Amino acid sequence: MTTTISYPNAPDLAADDYIAIGLATCFVKEDGEVHQIEVIEPIPSAALEALLKGIPTSYKLAFATTLGNVLDSDTLHLPDGFPESAQFGEEFVPRAFAAARTYKRRESAKSLIPLGTTYSEFKYSIERKRVLNAARVVTKEDNVKQHSHTHKVL
16 A cells, blocks of 8 residues: 655655644734734644633634645645634644644544534633734843842851
């Protein structure tokens, strides 16, 4: 039996490998204002298991599909049922490859959302906003003051 290699950067993966793709509500900070956007991201098996247990998440829905339906060579395809305004997340392709490998390693996770179906019963919450381009600026006030005897040998 011959295996067709679909992806030169991931020879261990094929177009028919399972992957879960999620639609997340994220935020982008521009000119001091925060704008809401919808992002398409691959969901690894462990994260999917945690989401299905009811933790709050920014994911509105998840769709079970194959790599070939989303990624054809270097072209990304918007899955059916996803809004046209949604955009693919940063580093989507390598993250999709990594997520697909998690489902190959943990076959039982494929049954959480059967292939070709959409799951939308997540505990959706944007109370804690996911800001994609947040920059962490460290200031002098962030330093922790230590007691004067901390580094002395007694």
